[in-house]
Amino acid sequence: MAGLAASFGSGAMTNSIGDLGMADVILVVGSNTTEAHPIIGIELKRAARLGKRIIVVDPRRIRLVDHADQWLQIEAGTNVALLNAMMRVILDEGLADESFIEKRTEGFDGLRTVLAEYAPEIVSEIIGVSAQEIRAAARAYASADAAAIVYCMGVTQHESGTAQVRSLANLAMLTGNMGRPGTGVNPLRGQNNVQGACDMACLPGNLPGYARVDDDADRARFEKAWGTKLSSKCGLTLTEAMDAAADGEVRAMYIMGENPVLSDPDQAHVIEALEKLDFLVVQDLFMTETAALADVVLPGAAFVEKDGTFTNTERRVQRVRAVVPSPGDARSDLRIITEISSVLGYPMSYADPSQVMAEIAEVTPSYGGITYERLDTGGLQWPCLTETHSGTPILHAESFTRGRGVFAPVEYVPPSDTVDGEYPFVLTTGRELWNFHTNTLTERSAGLADLNPVAHVEVNPIDAERLGVCDDDWIEVSSRQGAVSVQVRVSDRPKRGLLFMPFHFRAAPANRLTSTRRDPIAKIPGLKYNSVSVRPCEAPTTDG
Amino acid sequence: MNDTNPIAVQLTIDGEPIQAAPGGTVLDACRAAGIHVPTLCHDPRLEPYGACRLCVVEVEGMRGYPAACTTRVADGMVITTENEVLRGLRRTVVELLLSDHKLDCLTCDNAGACALQDVAYELGVSESPFEGERHRAAALDENPLIDRDYDKCISCGRCVRICEEVQGCSVYSSTFRGFDMLPDTPFSASLLDAGCEFCGQCVSTCPVGALSNRGQRFTGRVWELQSTETTCGYCGVGCTVTFAHKDGVITGASAPLDRGVNRGNLCAKGRYGHGFVAHPDRLTTPLLRRDGKLEPASWDEAIAAVAEGIRGVVEEKGPDAIVGLASAKCTNEENYAFQKMIRAGVGTNNVDHCARL
């Protein structure tokens, strides 16, 4: 999100789910939309049905390709090269929106200079897609009345994630596809309330509403509101925190509703870090792999057991309502936090969640007009500044949040974890339709759990033949971080040389293989590109 | 729907002057005006189809009895939605449907939410004067989630259409023709083999009990269930979902057609992924590690232990030796309180969550 924030001044989805249907062309980059965000997948499929053009950029033949007009099966990790080549075509063919560039942006010359090196014929060699295809995609996107970009972790979870996002922003600004229905740059948020957790400043450098901890005025405002002094030192990101824990710098962790042992890169490293802690608190619904390492485990409440709000990927704040009571002594996380905070000497006393929202609205301008009463008649998209403001479906309509949009001159840098003779395959990880995240919830939902109960690694038929493996045969996938035994699913979805593994399964934890190499700005690990080796193996014994 | 053409169309429906949006159907106009016209094959998520013929109306100047769901409104239209002739026609349609429908309303989970039951009641059809051949097909339960009982199918095509038009999956098609026409998978394959994504959209649109959610079977009559609308807790789309529940247990999930980003649609996780809530693995009591083992404890003990553990580290290494990881699964209010606790209560900015994963 750092990339978008730098280009536009705000890191959130610029447009709305509902207005994707107004696009004539939708460029989908690194998003397996129909599996990871099925309802947005429906919007895309509907658009395709109505004759809109969908262009998919993905090294893997995701299901959406069946509905797409064009599929650019690029080599993993080469998004920037492709996007630069597309922009080069747009410039060369006079398809850029000069007046938009002139009136609403800055830094264009820097981009122009960079693009000189990215002739489609040259880029074609890097990305494995013909120059003709690159041109067709560029022309389609640039000549549409309204063209939208949708992206997801296939863009951000790279060492060059921020660069890739900025490149997408460049493309949108170059063609003036911003601020109107059916345009924009639209990151899809993976979990239900990623957007909200960010808005609420569960980020080491921010205070609610993206105020900065290192900005004196911002901090002063919150010190006043909260009646206490605040640290001006940026905190550690999750991955940095794990490193620090392993180094002994961090000694205690309080983990609420997360399962880093399975979800974070380099599992061995995570376990080492957590085991080294003096004190670990885990608050969750189940005895997760992480909770098993804790000193204190606190039983939380599921989302159907509590009141509150979630903010979805299109910045829509919506009500969450208690449907059923929590089992046994399990308690809502809010109640647990307020009690612990009070014992820690910082008393919190909210009679119910609506009072928290009232406080949020007070200290967070973009949530300023949000109340539970208003949410009862439907969600509101922030910024929603006052109680009469009807929300903002499209950001940057008149001007960018930061004033002018900034073009970033982004160069393509190949992933550092390059394949070599020892690790000749690229492994990419992601989600599958019927499982969610670390499978904690989905494996415990009868029926759903039976649809995709075990992990498989997708192997291209040619690779499978060369390895001499068939469906359900076992192979060992190894990286510099570790090794995992997993069953094969022969599939023409991944490109030759590419493997795909879901990260849902504890029996075959994909993150045992991934590394913590990360984007220098956003600190997001490059989970989508890992060099690995593969060899057939025996089925592991079940006591495992 | 663009702003330059806001001129409403003037209609007369059952003698009342009505304004309607241009481009819509007579059925849309009736519904918007609160006039009830019975339908079976209509779903606002789908393109007009006109197969059940229940919504026949009279329109002055039009031949015969056009279906309200497929007739576009035009300025000056004079429409009659209700009279003896129309009731008679609709009654015949219902009688025909009942003549080939398994009437097991006593044990059908859809009883009370069945559109065929509703129209039969509305038109006073208690039995069909027609007898003859009926479909006899074994109920199918070859997959873990969706039951199919084609003896109850009224061949309205809604499942076929929603799978194609909305879900883009085309798992079903109408197969064979005439009296033998039924929705089915190719070669009657199981839903799993037919490429089903188990979104359950077909179940949600089925007007009768031909498609049903296995998990809901015998969990409660429709009228015993309570329902609560909330926001789905899986991915970032934020679908509006209505949970049906009875005695504190969730029995099923659906979505309202007219609200939310999802407008009645859900995915497999949203519709079928709520079993974990009542799973026996749920943690129901705080646990404290004693002698290397996690053992049950009271909340007071647990909270004291947390406070003590944190305080100990702060005292020894300072607040920056503490890290709080919040959750993208928790509510805004919880996350707000959490970071506030870490920042204001502990005194560090070491707070993050899994946004990067």
Next chain:
Amino acid sequence: MSANQCGCAESEKQREIDVALFDAVFERYADDPGALIPVLQATQEIFGFLPEVALRAVADARDTPLSEVYGVATFYAQFHLEPRGDTIVRVCHGTACHVRGGDEVAAVISDELGIAVGETGQDLSFTVESVACVGCCGLAPLVLVDDQMHASLDSKSARKLAKRIRRERSR
């Protein structure tokens, strides 16, 4: 998900039917998005019926959902999903044939061949079926044996005809 996506088990089935046979068909209609029915007609021309593997190949080649292909194949009377007899006996049931005793002709033929109308003999010798109208109403009632027409039949001549084609078959 079926367990044989890698094709190990699939190839056995594929071998029975040489899919390459109808590559030419796909090619001929590749640029015609509406040509599903001609493709199925040509496919049936090759195999005598529409085997499942062929329908799957059609769906793949034309980028059309299998369900749609199956729905079309089961809609039109001309398409057959089961193997058919070497000789097809079609009894016309046009109005003129009906009025002039077509039903009786059909009964006699199906009696003599021992195959009900609409069915195929177990040895795949004959298929007996009724057709709506072959448009030769002036010659009613009539029967087509493959493409050969036998006109102005009655129950006696129909029986003779059936006996003859059975005899010819057994030779």
Next chain:
Amino acid sequence: MTVAGNMTDGAMVTIRICTGSGCAMNGSLVVADRMEKAIDDAGVSASMRVVRTGCHGLCQQGPIVVVDPSGTFYPCVNEQKAARIADSLIAGDGAISEYLFREDSDSEPILAYKDIPFNRIQQRIVLRNCGVIDPESIDDAVERGAYTSLRKALETMDPEGIIEEIDASGLRGRGGAGFSTGMKWRFTRNAPGDVKYIICNADEGDPGAFMDRSIVEGDPHTVLEGMAIAALATGAQEGYVYVRAEYPLAVKRVRLAIEQARECGFLGDRVMGSDFSFAVHVREGAGAFVCGEETALMASIEGRRGMPRPRPPFPAVSGLYAKPTCINNAETLANVAWIIGNGAEAYASIGTGTSKGTKVFALTGMVRYTGLVEVPMGITVRELVFGTGGGCATSRECKAVQIGGPSGGCLPVELFDTPIEYEALARVGAIVGSGGVVVVDESTCMVDFARYFLSFTQAESCGKCVPCRVGTKRMLEIVTRITKGEGRVGDIELLERLAQDVGRTSLCGLGQTAPNPVLTTLRYFREEYEEHINERRCRAGACNELSTFVIDNELCKGCGACKKHCPALAITGEIKGMHEIDPDRCIKCGVCVGHCAFDAISRV
């Protein structure tokens, strides 16, 4: 004995041999081969030729041979006759009297085809070239004026003028509903869009109708010319001929005709050097009667299930691939070139007030001369059945005609003076429809007849809408039980209500008209229904279950064939002895009748 024909020396002798489906399957190809060989062998091909033509009409008398210029007509020609006819022609002899057509065995022979009773009131516009030209030779067609109307339209008329001409001719759709052709063209022309289509509907599904087949087989160019003129008028660039796969000869000939017309520059890019381009494709139906319905037909061309959709939007606005589309039936299109060539006025002078021109009928059933006839609109049913058809083919009384196929109605003899035109027929419950006319005599049970039509439409229902899918099924079940003697009091009323409601609520024309045979037989022959229910009696003796089968001892030879084949073991008797049917065991299947070589078994 020979009758003098007017075989003028020196003139080309043309032997026109019908190779339409009926005659071809009846052996006319052998006849043609035989004659050609004779001509070749005699070395007279300079003065004598064989033309393999389309349908002459009188299919029942096929294979038909007509020798021009004398017009000599030889019915029922086989190989032997062919040899002799050829020899006589080569020798320059007159017609062979004993091969000529006679009304009765003792009446005088009639020499010329045009003079036989069947042809007396015919007036051929649509069929003007059928039976005359070789449909596989575009030269033949051109010689008879094919494509001159297209040239006239291209060179001297603008689209609006063409539409006005068609409008003024009063031409109405010959496929069923009788919608004004000119108006249809105008709607298509006025619909916005660059891409438009013309579709020729030759998916003749009505059992008992074969005019479209005969036209396409006998004179495909007039259909193509009509399509091209329609395309010119409406602004279409592409056309489809949708023809039943059950008509292989029609498919073959229209494909060939398209090929030839393209080579001659009558179709394809820049027709006749103008800016107008028009490509025609052929699509074969795959066996679905409902595809005669416009929207179902288009679904089928698009490769989908042939299920109709509601109209509006009409095809003229949103048709094939959602583009403006004009769909005309083959017979309708076959009128177009004639109208453009001869003028609207000439056409409008034929027929009645609202029904102009001629109509082709397929005259079949228990009528003496069955075949294809083209008569002016407005002649009465009686003129058609008795004048052209020669009356009942049997010694029994003529009872009714069924006009318009499964969508039409049954008219009793008392209504035979009804003129054949759209409105008059509609008033009595029938329709012109595609033009099937089936004559029935007293041996036909009207309840069973209604059952027959219903069983057809029921089997052909696409299944989309409830009234047609379930309603026709239930109607059929009620009618069937009545014919089986299982009818109940109240069934007639139930059937009548259901028939009416199915007609009123069905989605497309198939379901809307499917009840017509039931409704008209209920209207005109209600007492037959009542007899079946109340008296368990079928006056026609056609309903097996209501008949008693008896063996006539006079005729029975005691061969035992019936006993051997009786599936119910209801027949007793010894070889060479008397046989008897036990009425209690008899299941009334009628198998015994078919096995009796001596016509000794009858139903009473």
